[in-house]
Amino acid sequence: MEIGDWSSLQSLVYSLSNTLMLAKFRATLREHKLIARGDTLVVGVSGGPDSLALLHALKMLAPELELKLYVAHLNHQLRGKASDADEQFVVWLAREWQLSLANARWDVGAYATENGLSIEQAARELRYQFLMGVANQAQANAIAVAHNADDQVETILLHLLRGAGLSGMRGMAYKSEIRNVEFGMRNTECGIRNAEVGIDLIRPLLDVTRAEIEAYCVENNLQPRTDNTNFDTTILRNRLRHEIIPQLETINPNLRAVLRDSARSMADDYAYIQQNVLGIFDRMSRASDGALVFDKKWFRALPANLQRGVLLEAVARLRRLKNIGFQHIEHARRIAAEKDAGAEATLPQGLLLVVGYDDFTIGEHLEMPDAPLLLHDQEIVLNVGDEILLQESDWGVRRLETGDRGVEIGDWRLETGKWVGWFDAEKISGNLVLRTRRAGERFAPRGMKGKHKSLHEFMIDEKIPRHLREFIPILADEEKILWVVGYRADERARVTAETQNILRVEFFKNLE
Numbered sequence: 001m002e003i004g005d006w007s008s009l010q011s012l013v014y015s016l017s018n019t020l021m022l023a024k025f026r027a028t029l030r031e032h033k034l035i036a037r038g039d040t041l042v043v044g045v046s047g048g049p050d051s052l053a054l055l056h057a058l059k060m061l062a063p064e065l066e067l068k069l070y071v072a073h074l075n076h077q078l079r080g081k082a083s084d085a086d087e088q089f090v091v092w093l094a095r096e097w098q099l100s101l102a103n104a105r106w107d108v109g110a111y112a113t114e115n116g117l118s119i120e121q122a123a124r125e126l127r128y129q130f131l132m133g134v135a136n137q138a139q140a141n142a143i144a145v146a147h148n149a150d151d152q153v154e155t156i157l158l159h160l161l162r163g164a165g166l167s168g169m170r171g172m173a174y175k176s177e178i179r180n181v182e183f184g185m186r187n188t189e190c191g192i193r194n195a196e197v198g199i200d201l202i203r204p205l206l207d208v209t210r211a212e213i214e215a216y217c218v219e220n221n222l223q224p225r226t227d228n229t230n231f232d233t234t235i236l237r238n239r240l241r242h243e244i245i246p247q248l249e250t251i252n253p254n255l256r257a258v259l260r261d262s263a264r265s266m267a268d269d270y271a272y273i274q275q276n277v278l279g280i281f282d283r284m285s286r287a288s289d290g291a292l293v294f295d296k297k298w299f300r301a302l303p304a305n306l307q308r309g310v311l312l313e314a315v316a317r318l319r320r321l322k323n324i325g326f327q328h329i330e331h332a333r334r335i336a337a338e339k340d341a342g343a344e345a346t347l348p349q350g351l352l353l354v355v356g357y358d359d360f361t362i363g364e365h366l367e368m369p370d371a372p373l374l375l376h377d378q379e380i381v382l383n384v385g386d387e388i389l390l391q392e393s394d395w396g397v398r399r400l401e402t403g404d405r406g407v408e409i410g411d412w413r414l415e416t417g418k419w420v421g422w423f424d425a426e427k428i429s430g431n432l433v434l435r436t437r438r439a440g441e442r443f444a445p446r447g448m449k450g451k452h453k454s455l456h457e458f459m460i461d462e463k464i465p466r467h468l469r470e471f472i473p474i475l476a477d478e479e480k481i482l483w484v485v486g487y488r489a490d491e492r493a494r495v496t497a498e499t500q501n502i503l504r505v506e507f508f509k510n511l512e
Helices: 003-031 049-065 081-096 108-115 119-138 149-162 212-219 236-249 255-284 296-301 306-321 326-338 454-462 465-473
Strands: 040-044 069-076 100-105 142-144 173-178 198-202 287-288 291-294 344-347 353-354 359-364 380-383 387-389 396-404 420-424 431-436 473-474 481-484 503-510
Touching: 003 049, 003 212, 040 049, 049 069, 049 212, 069 081, 081 100, 100 119, 108 119, 108 396, 108 420, 119 142, 119 198, 119 503, 149 236, 149 255, 173 454, 236 255, 255 287, 255 296, 255 306, 255 454, 291 296, 291 306, 296 359, 306 326, 306 353, 306 359, 326 344, 326 353, 420 481, 454 481
Parallel strands: 040 069, 040 142, 069 100, 142 198
Antiparallel strands: 173 198, 287 291, 291 359, 344 353, 353 359, 380 431, 387 396, 396 503, 420 503, 431 473, 473 481
């Protein structure tokens, strides 16, 4: 084949890809009713290929559908000059395309430190706070984000690895309502006064693959920015993208399509079950002094999947929890469905199910602090790169790769905080585990100059309620306690000027 012929063929392929992407884009908008004529949309634009293609496609449709577009860009200030260059590019682009722009610079690193968050969690919180603030000011109908078909595959696998039912395995929704209360409400710059304000979040590219987006960018002469952190395989999502999914595709080349089709099917199943749950929930239950009381005869007539759905909905209403373990719900379901009056079952975060003669009640059992980090698993071994959601909790934990001291932090003066721990990797013996306390344990709390103290005494001094002490997470190796999570680290694995390799352990709120 001659060079000229090859160029012509390449142009044809790009042209077809362009047409294919726009066709998929239109079909997704129509099938899922994501936008209506005359809508005002806030479009999250990072400058990368996905968000650039999304903005361009919406701009192409804007005259036809009378859309008003607002470009929204948040500079996370995490990558120095590269972050500033991304911002400058988006500012230039909005001006060139004559679109309204809202941009801001928020220090994600400082926000993470101040609030004891991981960088990933802090970035996500601030990003959605910012987008909701722009939407509030623009009186927008929806926020459009650029998650694509390959992002969906990665999300499904993440949920599978962490443990998920139908709710998690359906992946990201094409349209969902988000509320600012879900994203911290810590930053007053976001412009949201009411934490319960909700707005639609739409994902118009969820049927479009990353390859199709890249071809679309080439065809339309779009020159996106590149974020090199997307290639950091110490981040679990990136490891899935660059290493694990390609390996799985050697077993099934159609893996991505299979997972997306499965997610669509499970989303339909979940919607059907949830519709039935919501349809009967208020008719079979009543509120009483902060508790929910259910008709026992009606509950026992339901199939098991609806019984689980009712219990999940009850916990969600009373505790706003997303990640509830199957075994916990199943045990409670069996108690409510099979046992006589007086039987009890514990539920997450201090809730108790108590069976009566004609009904059963779910309500307060123990006084609980706000959003506690409690551990219900027996023991979790943390390997490098692990990211695990904790059962009966909306918290998760990740262990990040050990790294050279200079490369990792640039300055050894780092202290373990409430939710992020830094340790000298060479002072850790054997497996790193997350567990609950053991009888007679002692440790050397930082700030006590190496003096040891019993864990029992420490918990009393910290005024940790007696009924919570068995659930406080303890990070330990095979020889010693490293960290009473949320309270104090041990002195013996502290990062010092002599430290050569650092291990970081982070706890994060599950916001997906």
